[in-house]
Amino acid sequence: MNGYRQLNSSCVIAAGDRVDLLAARCAACGYFIFPALTCCPRCAHTHFTAATLPRHGTLYSYTTVHIGPAGAKVPYLAGYVDLDSEMRVFGHLAIDEGDVAIGMPLELNVRSSAAGRFEYAFTARCVTAPQGEGA
Ligand SMILES: [Zn+2]
Numbered sequence: 001m002n003g004y005r006q007l008n009s010s011c012v013i014a015a016g017d018r019v020d021l022l023a024a025r026c027a028a029c030g031y032f033i034f035p036a037l038t039c040c041p042r043c044a045h046t047h048f049t050a051a052t053l054p055r056h057g058t059l060y061s062y063t064t065v066h067i068g069p070a071g072a073k074v075p076y077l078a079g080y081v082d083l084d085s086e087m088r089v090f091g092h093l094a095i096d097e098g099d100v101a102i103g104m105p106l107e108l109n110v111r112s113s114a115a116g117r118f119e120y121a122f123t124a125r126c127v128t129a130p131q132g133e134g135a
Helices: none
Strands: 005-007 012-015 018-026 048-052 056-065 076-083 087-093 105-112 118-124
Touching: 018 105, 056 087, 076 105, 087 105
Parallel strands: 087 118
Antiparallel strands: 005 118, 012 018, 018 048, 056 076, 056 105, 076 087, 105 118
16 A cells, blocks of 8 residues: 555656656636646637646545555555645545545655656645644
8 A cells, every 4th residue: 555656757847856757737717637738628629838737625526446556555445636726636545544545635646756757646735723822
């Protein structure tokens, strides 16, 4: 469990220690697409601007993968995450199965891996309630 999804360098923007996932934003309708495509699935426009994905979201749905691609360590969790900018992204969940719940707050983690490649996964995000004054 706790696997990260592998990416090549065309899907990220790396600056120093920070690595962000690279999305495309449709110039006509503003729809975010990750990974980038050559045609907008919402309006069929073909012009895009580069955008980085937000780091926070909530879990929309998930499944446990028991049979994965060659070399994958199974089982692992994968799911769709609603990010803060009206987009839903597929990714691996680096969360223990007993701790996962629909609607839970998640954080996107992107990091470099071996041989110039990158990987990403969503992890649980701690959300603390604001503390009252004078407590
Ligand atoms: Zn569009």
